[in-house]
Amino acid sequence: MVKAVRVHEYGGPDKLRYEDIEIGEPGPGEAYVRHTAIGLNFADLHNREGRYPLPSLPHVLGGEAAGVVTKIGPDVTDVKVGDRVAYAAGGPNFPPGSYAEARLFDASRLVILPDEIDDITAAAMIVKGLTAQYLLKSVYPVGPGQTILLHAAAGGVGQIMSQWAAHLGARVIGVVSSEAKAEQARQNGCHHVLIGSQEDVAARVRQLTGGEGVPVVFDSVGKDTFETSLKSLRPRGTLVSFGTASGPVPLFDLFLLNKMGSLTITSAAFAWFFRSRPELLSRAADLFDVVLRGVVKVPVNRTFPLADAAEAHRAIEQRQTHGASVLIP
Known part of the structure; x- marks a missing residue:
């Protein structure tokens, strides 16, 4: 069992439930990722409200996280146990679910992190940075x-x-x-x-x-x-x-x-610009490059305990945050 934040019905921050869930063992192509930091995004609020419907209810919120691979299922070759990784959920095949101490995730959608990028920064930037990348480089190339x-x-x-x-x-x-x-x-x-x-x-x-x-x-x-x-x-x-x-x-x-x-x-929807692992890795490499060179800095404005996800949502709704905010399991 792991702790997670789920919604059983759509609504305000009061609908978030911090509770135990069972996630099982990794199946073919899956990795078990123990989260160390979890990104907060405005889309999480839309999921909670039902504007962006979840696949089913109850369901764990959250579209990005960083952590460590602790187990792998059969046929996994893209990552190994002990790798520091981050991921961005998005699209019907990679649903939300990062507001948890751990989760199972498609190993082919995990990105191995450079040693120089810490977990909090990674969790704060993987969705937001990849979004910036595809918007500026593909949707409308800026120069x-x-x-x-x-x-x-x-x-x-x-x-x-x-x-x-x-x-x-x-x-x-x-x-x-x-x-x-x-x-x-x-x-x-x-x-x-x-x-x-x-x-x-x-x-x-x-x-x-x-x-x-x-x-x-x-x-x-x-x-x-x-x-x-x-x-x-x-x-x-x-x-x-x-x-x-x-x-x-x-x-x-x-x-x-x-x-x-x-x-x-x-x-421009995130999922349509990350349809294959090579595309994911290429865009992630571009993001990591500008961060490692100091071209892009990723300021983390606030951190919240995972158990206080409702407080984090209220802060975002009341415009009390700027930049990135992160949940810590």
Whole structure:
């Protein structure tokens, strides 16, 4: 038996249950991973609420963790007992389940960690860093001379993306919710920082780009920023939607994209960019490279005991966190 945090019914933080579960022995292709640190993501709240439904109830929450392989099942060749690893859950074949002292996981989806990256940093960055990687390198390749708009620039993904995009030569306009978060965004590579609640973001973007608008907006907020994001784009610009922190985007007449400048919208989901082990390892190697070289720093704002997962969720909902937060089993 191991301790885990599960939901038996959808709802608020009060629906989280810290309890004993049985996880069994690893089967063919599986590894038993003893967790040392567990990443917190906004998607965990969506799973808890039922906006992103879980495969079944009750179910353990959590999409990323770091730990040690303590057992392996038959036919496992990608990892061995004693390896320090991290993983990102995502998609129907790799469901949530990291809010636990240990879990069974497909060994082919485990990434062996470099010695120089500690477990807390690894747990804080594996989902967020890989998300930044596929957004900046594949969904909309960012490079020198471009100006990009990034919502939630002081969040876990936002802090990594702003540093990485600046390193790639882009000018980064970050949007945050408070002056305190604005300072964080500046420290993490944003050249201009806008406080969304205090100014007309689209108008300021036009001002900063000579009236043209930006070629790409990265938006993880959803409902509250959707219209602003579209208004911030230049003709033939692209809105990359990769989250709905404020709620789902509203129903939209597709032909309006034509009238606004032949714009493009894409919804970029994590699972579709990690469909094979070679792709996973290639993207992870790119992430590890920028972290090891100090190009991207992964600040961990807060740690919470696993038993206090409900408190952690409340802190995220009340915007008391910035950057990454981690659960410790």
